[in-house]
Amino acid sequence: MKLLKTIILIIFITLSISANAQKINVRIYSDKQIKEASFVSSFGRYKIKIGEKEISIHKADIVKLRNKADKVEVLINDSLIGSYKNICFNSQGLMNFFLISPKENGIPERRYDDNLIVSVENNHLKLINNIEIESYIAGVVQAETWGATKNVDFFKLQAICVRNYLFMNMNKHKKDNYHMCDGVHCQAYKGRANQVEVIQGAYNSKGEVIIDSAGNLIETLFHANSGGETVNSEDVWSKPFSHLVSKKDTFSVGMKAYEWEKYIRLRDWRNYFKSKGLDIKDDSIKNELINFSQKNGRKKEMLGVPLVQIRKDFSLRSTFFDCQLWGSEVRLNGRGYGHGVGMSQEGAINMCDQGYEYWQVIEFYYSGAKIKRLEIDKILNKTNQLIINEN
Numbered sequence: 001m002k003l004l005k006t007i008i009l010i011i012f013i014t015l016s017i018s019a020n021a022q023k024i025n026v027r028i029y030s031d032k033q034i035k036e037a038s039f040v041s042s043f044g045r046y047k048i049k050i051g052e053k054e055i056s057i058h059k060a061d062i063v064k065l066r067n068k069a070d071k072v073e074v075l076i077n078d079s080l081i082g083s084y085k086n087i088c089f090n091s092q093g094l095m096n097f098f099l100i101s102p103k104e105n106g107i108p109e110r111r112y113d114d115n116l117i118v119s120v121e122n123n124h125l126k127l128i129n130n131i132e133i134e135s136y137i138a139g140v141v142q143a144e145t146w147g148a149t150k151n152v153d154f155f156k157l158q159a160i161c162v163r164n165y166l167f168m169n170m171n172k173h174k175k176d177n178y179h180m181c182d183g184v185h186c187q188a189y190k191g192r193a194n195q196v197e198v199i200q201g202a203y204n205s206k207g208e209v210i211i212d213s214a215g216n217l218i219e220t221l222f223h224a225n226s227g228g229e230t231v232n233s234e235d236v237w238s239k240p241f242s243h244l245v246s247k248k249d250t251f252s253v254g255m256k257a258y259e260w261e262k263y264i265r266l267r268d269w270r271n272y273f274k275s276k277g278l279d280i281k282d283d284s285i286k287n288e289l290i291n292f293s294q295k296n297g298r299k300k301e302m303l304g305v306p307l308v309q310i311r312k313d314f315s316l317r318s319t320f321f322d323c324q325l326w327g328s329e330v331r332l333n334g335r336g337y338g339h340g341v342g343m344s345q346e347g348a349i350n351m352c353d354q355g356y357e358y359w360q361v362i363e364f365y366y367s368g369a370k371i372k373r374l375e376i377d378k379i380l381n382k383t384n385q386l387i388i389n390e391n
């Protein structure tokens with residue numbers, strides 16, 4: 001009953017814009033080698049299109065797809081249909097999704113919205129999900145957030161960040177003939193979103209992107225928690241951006257991932273800095289090793305060693321920590337989780353819960369940035385080139 005209600009609500013959300021929806025091609029299971037998989041229609045209606053021929057798929061049909069001599073061999077309920085270079089599963093209804101189950105052990109089955117295009121590349125199946133932009137965005141948001149909230153405004157924010165990345169990187173896989181892969185190389189995408197608030201966030205922010213004062217799309221970096229102060233982008237990646245500058249962030253204070261601690265053997269801690277060329281017998285260095293503090297604000301280095309390097313070498317949650325001697329160990333008292341650049345997800349949730357509008361959150365975390373609504377039907381032209389500055 002709950003599932004039916006959810007599905008009806010999702011149809012309602014997507015119905016108004018489905019008529020002239022823009023679709024993109026996303027390569028799915030891009031880091032997996034699949035020789036055989038089965039397709040089952042989970043919801044809605046599908047037809048297989050092979051050249052000019054069309055075959056209707058019924059609800060309980062199992063369509064087997066396997067690599068055979070550089071073609072896709074198709075079997076429906078175990079009867080052989082034929083082998084083809086390309087086949088498309090085209091959705092017919094208002095809302096459609098399917099289940100894809102790879103035969104290989106350890107590769108999970110997943111559900112996807114809209115259409116599927118199958119071909120063979122290097123003796124393996126190449127699976128392309130042809131999907132409406134907003135449904136793809138919802139899928140990415142669901143893969144990147146951890147169900148910590150039901151606040152639609154927060155999912156709008158996440159959706160806008162994902163949309164910015166998509167539009168800035170639309171040509172990343174141009175040579176491969178699709179727009180995005182589903183790995184971290186592009187944006188992690190593990191199938192369709194099924195949380196209603198996530199889908200609402202994507203559709204309610206349709207066409208909205210974040211631009212700087214010159215009207216260009218911006219890098220919308222985010223992390224879990226800033227620890228109370230965000231970081232300049234150049235302090236992490238050496239490249240400065242005017243919208244990614246350090247600022248005090250009280251919204252992240254006290255949230256779930258705000259504090260952490262880690263104990264490191266004093267000997268290991270000293271040897272680490274010795275390996276960086278420091279004279280650890282020097283009294284002032286000895287003192288700094290156990291009394292380093294960022295209580296008055298974030299620093300970039302500790303004894304000349306970049307904090308981003310220390311974070312990486314000791315697998316720390318953040319670079320925002322103080323040191324304290326604790327028996328034969330050094331205790332690191334840390335704040336925040338992640339690189340600290342751009343939007344703090346927990347800070348954003350806190351702002352939304354306090355009643356701030358989602359555009360206020362964007363303006364807080366991305367200095368000088370504004371939201372712009374693009375004419376969705378003008379976003380892609382016939383050759384799939386992105387049009388942003390249509391004015």
Ligand SMILES: [Zn+2]
Pocket residue numbers: 172173180181182183185186187
């Ligand atoms: Zn990619």
